[in-house]
Amino acid sequence: DVKVTQSSRYLVKRTGEKVFLECVQDMDHENMFWYRQDPGLGLRLIYFSYDVKMKEKGDIPEGYSVSREKKERFSLILESASTNQTSMYLCASSLWSAGANVLTFGAGSRLTVL
Amino acid sequence: AQTVTQSQPEMSVQEAETVTLSCTYDTSENNYYLFWYKQPPSRQMILVIRQEAYKQQNATENRFSVNFQKAAKSFSLKISDSQLGDTAMYFCALNNNNDMRFGAGTRLTVKP
Numbered sequence: 153d154v155k156v157t158q159s160s161r162y163l164v165k166r167t168g169e170k171v172f173l174e175c176v177q178d179m180d181h182e183n184m185f186w187y188r189q190d191p192g193l194g195l196r197l198i199y200f201s202y203d204v205k206m207k208e209k210g211d212i213p214e215g216y217s218v219s220r221e222k223k224e225r226f227s228l229i230l231e232s233a234s235t236n237q238t239s240m241y242l243c244a245s246s247l248w249s250a251g252a253n254v255l256t257f258g259a260g261s262r263l264t265v266l
Numbered sequence: 267a268q269t270v271t272q273s274q275p276e277m278s279v280q281e282a283e284t285v286t287l288s289c290t291y292d293t294s295e296n297n298y299y300l301f302w303y304k305q306p307p308s309r310q311m312i313l314v315i316r317q318e319a320y321k322q323q324n325a326t327e328n329r330f331s332v333n334f335q336k337a338a339k340s341f342s343l344k345i346s347d348s349q350l351g352d353t354a355m356y357f358c359a360l361n362n363n364n365d366m367r368f369g370a371g372t373r374l375t376v377k378p
Contacts, residue, residue, distance in 0.1 A: 194357060195368040252299040253361045257311040
């Protein structure tokens with residue numbers, strides 16, 4: 153019954169490496185999001201997309217880029233990973249339900265950058 | 267800018283008892299939505315309950331209910347008859363159009 157799938161639960165990368173985090177949803181949702189979750193800071197929005205090939209910066213886009221070539225897939229890219237990007241990354245998709253933006257989350261990808 | 271504040275980093279409750287998690291927010295909008303999400307250990311975040319700001323009646327979902335005080339910009343979550351499976355991080359969130367803001371979270375532990 154998994155609806156939002158993140159390709160990797162745990163990753164360990166080295167400083168300077170290029171990192172791809174993949175997210176796929178099977179609910180035909182228009183909107184997709186990438187959040188970063190850190191203790192004491194909650195969830196912070198990195199990027200979101202409301203349509204194929206469309207993207208909008210969130211609150212902390214620096215050091216990240218995204219790609220949405222197909223409706224069901226939203227990728228987060230770290231061009232050159234740094235230690236301060238060690239974090240839990242959450243992908244979500246959303247359906248507008250009676251005017252509310254109701255998010256469905258993936259299980260998360262915990263990234264460690266050494 | 268919209269903000270959400272959860273002032274209780276950690277809480278605990280005995281099984282079968284009632285616990286209330288606090289959330290305050292700030293927004294200049296009149297129409298918005300409020301949510302509580304639950305993130306169990308090593309599991310996906312799921313929606314617990316939601317409240318439309320234009321509705322005065324507090325939302326209820328089984329053992330979960332909210333106390334929505336619009337003037338005070340307060341949105342607390344009450345969990346009745348707490349169960350071990352309620353152990354999780356709980357996040358309060360404020361949504362206006364595509365702007366979704368989350369609080370820092372409250373880690374709730376239900377003790378047997």
